[in-house]
Amino acid sequence: MSTSRPRVVILGGGFAGLRSLFRLRSLSHRVDLTLVDPRDSSLARPSLPEVALAGKSVEHSRFPLRGPVTRSGATFIHQAAERVEASERRVIFQNGDVLHYDFLLLAVGAHKDYDAIDGFREFGFSPCDDEQAPRLAHALEAFTGGPIVIGSAKSSWGTRVEAPPLAAPCEGPVAEIMFMLDHELRQRGLRDNSSIRVFSPGHIFFEDVGPRVHADVEPLVKRAEIQVTTGKVLQSLSEGKVQFEDGSSWDSALSIVLPPYVGSPLVARSTGLGDERGFVPTDTTMRHLDFERVYAAGDGTSLSMPKLGHIAVQQADVAAAALAQDLTGQGEVPIYRPEVFCIANRGGTEATLIYSNTLFGGTTDLTLEGPAAHLMKWGFDEYYFHTAGHLPPDMASDALEFMLKSTHASSRESDE
Numbered sequence: 235m236s237t238s239r240p241r242v243v244i245l246g247g248g249f250a251g252l253r254s255l256f257r258l259r260s261l262s263h264r265v266d267l268t269l270v271d272p273r274d275s276s277l278a279r280p281s282l283p284e285v286a287l288a289g290k291s292v293e294h295s296r297f298p299l300r301g302p303v304t305r306s307g308a309t310f311i312h313q314a315a316e317r318v319e320a321s322e323r324r325v326i327f328q329n330g331d332v333l334h335y336d337f338l339l340l341a342v343g344a345h346k347d348y349d350a351i352d353g354f355r356e357f358g359f360s361p362c363d364d365e366q367a368p369r370l371a372h373a374l375e376a377f378t379g380g381p382i383v384i385g386s387a388k389s390s391w392g393t394r395v396e397a398p399p400l401a402a403p404c405e406g407p408v409a410e411i412m413f414m415l416d417h418e419l420r421q422r423g424l425r426d427n428s429s430i431r432v433f434s435p436g437h438i439f440f441e442d443v444g445p446r447v448h449a450d451v452e453p454l455v456k457r458a459e460i461q462v463t464t465g466k467v468l469q470s471l472s473e474g475k476v477q478f479e480d481g482s483s484w485d486s487a488l489s490i491v492l493p494p495y496v497g498s499p500l501v502a503r504s505t506g507l508g509d510e511r512g513f514v515p516t517d518t519t520m521r522h523l524d525f526e527r528v529y530a531a532g533d534g535t536s537l538s539m540p541k542l543g544h545i546a547v548q549q550a551d552v553a554a555a556a557l558a559q560d561l562t563g564q565g566e567v568p569i570y571r572p573e574v575f576c577i578a579n580r581g582g583t584e585a586t587l588i589y590s591n592t593l594f595g596g597t598t599d600l601t602l603e604g605p606a607a608h609l610m611k612w613g614f615d616e617y618y619f620h621t622a623g624h625l626p627p628d629m630a631s632d633a634l635e636f637m638l639k640s641t642h643a644s645s646r647e648s649d650e
C-alpha cells in the first residue's frame with residue numbers, strides 16, 4: 235500500500251457500486267474513494283417494466299450520479315474504464331488515462347447481449363434498459379391486438395465458481411411484464427383479440443424459487459389466461475415469428491425478450507479478470523479468486539445467481555465490509571446468505587412479493603399478494619429514486635422480514 239491515503243476505486247454506479255460506496259463512505263477521511271461510470275446517471279432497472287407498460291417516465295428510473303458520489307466524499311470519474319491491469323493494480327481508460335488503485339471493487343453489471351439473438355434489433359423488444367423500455371412502450375401504444383410472445387433467452391455461465399446454473403438470469407421481469415400486459419390489454423379492451431404466450435429456457439418457469447411460491451403464483455397465471463411453456467430455447471426472431479432451437483415457431487405480433495447475459499466487455503478485455511463467460515469469479519467474501527486487491531459485487535460476478543438487485547446489494551455489503559477490514563483491520567464481514575427477494579407488479583394496484591431461499595438450501599419460500607405488496611414496491615422505488623440510491627433502513631427490512639414470516643406462520647397454523 236502506498237504511504238499516501240490508500241485509493242479505493244469502484245467501477246460502476248448501479249445497485250452494487252452505490253451500495254458499496256455508501257458502506258465505505260465512513261472511511262472517506264482516510265481513504266481516497268473514486269467511483270467510475272460511463273453513464274452520468276444511475277439506472278434503477280426495477281422501474282423499467284413500469285416505463286414500458288405503465289406510463290412511468292424514463293427520467294423517473296434514473297438519477298444523476300455525481301451528487302450521491304461527491305456527497306459520499308468520493309470523486310466521480312464520468313468515463314468508461316477500458317480495461318483493468320490487475321497485476322499492475324491500474325485501470326486504463328478509453329482515452330489512455332491511467333488510474334492506480336490499492337483496492338478495486340468491480341460493480342460493472344452484466345452485459346445484455348441483444349445481438350446474440352438473430353433478428354432482435356429488427357423484430358424484438360425488451361424492458362432491460364432505458365433505451366429499450368421506452369421503445370417497448372411505443373410499440374405497445376401502437377399495438378391493436380394479436381399474439382404476444384414473452385420470454386428469456388438462454389444464458390450460460392462459467393465454471394470457476396459454484397453457483398446455481400439457472401437457464402435464465404432471472405425470470406422476475408418476465409413474470410412482471412406478462413401480468414402487467416394482461417392488465418393493460420384488458421383495460422384497453424384488447425385482451426379478447428390478443429394472446430400472451432410465455433417461454434422459458436428452464437425446465438420450470440421461475441427456477442429460482444420453491445414449491446410454495448409456485449403454488450401461489452400458478453393460479454394467478456391461470457386466471458390471467460397466460461400460457462407458459464418450459465424448455466424452449468430461443469433461436470431467432472423474424473417478421474411475425476419467434477423461432478426455437480427445437481425447430482418449432484410461434485406466431486408473434488410483438489416479441490418481448492430478455493436477452494442472454496454475458497460478463498461486461500471491460501472484464502473480457504482485462505487479462506485474468508473473468509471466467510469463461512466474462513463474469514468475475516470471487517469467493518463468498520466477494521474477493522477475486524486470483525487477485526487479492528480486487529473485489530466484485532452484483533450482476534457481474536460469477537456468484538450472483540439469480541441476477542437480482544437484492545443479491546447485488548447483499549454482495550456489496552459483504553464486499554465493502556471485507557474491503558474495510560483489509561484497510562482498517564477492524565469490523566466483521568457478514569456471511570453471504572443469498573436470497574430471492576423481489577416484488578413484481580401485476581398491473582393496477584396488484585403485485586406479488588416473493589421471498590425465497592430454497593435455491594440455496596433454505597426453507598423460506600413465501601409470497602405476499604395484493605395492494606400491500608404494490609405499495610411496498612412503490613415505496614421502495616420512490617425511496618431509492620428520491621434518496622439517489624439509498625435503500626430503506628435495515629430496521630424497515632428487518633420489520634418486513636419479521637412481518638412476512640409471522641404472517642405465513644399464522645396462515646400455515648390456520649390451514650392445519
Ligand SMILES: Cc1cc2nc3c(=O)[nH]c(=O)nc-3n(C[C@H](O)[C@H](O)[C@H](O)COP(=O)(O)OP(=O)(O)OC[C@H]3O[C@@H](n4cnc5c(N)ncnc54)[C@H](O)[C@@H]3O)c2cc1C
Pocket residue numbers: 245246247248249250251270271272273275276277278279280281282283313314315316341342343344361362363406407498500531532533534541542543544545546575576577578
Ligand atoms: C427489467 C428488469 C427488472 C428488474 N427488476 C428487479 C426487481 O424488481 N428487483 C430486483 O431486485 N432486481 C431486479 N432486476 C435486476 C437488477 O436490476 C440487477 O440485478 C441490478 O441492476 C444489478 O446491479 P449491478 O450494480 O450489479 O449492475 P447494474 O445495475 O447493471 O450497474 C452496473 C453499472 O456499471 C456501469 N459500467 C458498465 N461498464 C462500465 C465500465 N467499463 N466502467 C465503469 N462503469 C461501468 C454501468 O454504466 C452501470 O451504471 C431487474 C432487471 C431488469 C432487467
